[in-house]
Amino acid sequence: MFDTILLPTDGSDYAEAAAETGLELAATHDATVHVVSVADSGPLGDLRLPGDAASAKEAIRGRAEEYVDAVLERAEAADVDVTGTVLQGPPEHELLEYARDNDVDLIVMGTRGRGGVHRMAMGSVTDHVIRFGDIPVFVANSESAVEQE
Template identity: 80%
Template sequence: MFDTILLPTDGSEHARAAAETGIDLAAAHDAAVHVACVADTGPLGDLRLPGDAASAEDAIRGQAQEYVDAIVERADAAGLAVTGTVLDGPPEEALLEYAREIDADLIVMGTRGRGGVHRMALGSVTDHVIRFGDIPVFVANSESQSE
């Protein structure tokens, strides 16, 4: 049923839990796995780390690559065909574009379960992917994911 599954990650516990679900689904369907993290190097991303913008961008990209590598390692250990990549741009748009590029059959994402003011102020990448994508999205949300 699924040939290609996209596992986006931001390094959070929620994303790691969703990746485990995605790896299990991929194993059950003998699907290829693509792991992606969007390096948030926009204006707010640059403020997270000290130093000049170039070194901050390098640090953000390095951290994103570490997040990807951890899930790639897990998928590889499960015997799956796996590819990892770090993307650029607004996360929701970058993920949807990449999903189309790899012809993903399914996106498996985590959610923090934010609502109300948090969601209005911060938005939701998962919500955007669900609402504006044309690819099925499996959302993994556990009771331990409330903030």
């Protein structure tokens, strides 16, 4: 049913829960997994990083590579066919473009489940992918991640 599954990751507990679900689905369907993290260094990127803009971008990209590598290791341990990459730009747009360009059959994402004013003010990558994509999206939420908030 699914030949290619996209697993976006940002290193959060929610993304980890989605990765677990996505890897199980991939193993069940003998699918290839594409693990992607988007290094968003735009004006709303990770503003907590010290230093100049170039070193901040480098640090953001380094974090994204670590997130991808962690999921790649889990996929390889589960004997799942996997590839990984780091993209640059607005996550909601980069993920949809990557999914279309790579004939993805399913996107498995995590979400914080925030709604109301917070989502309207900050936006939601998962919400955008669901609304504007034409690929099925499986949204995973971890009870342990929710409890930590």
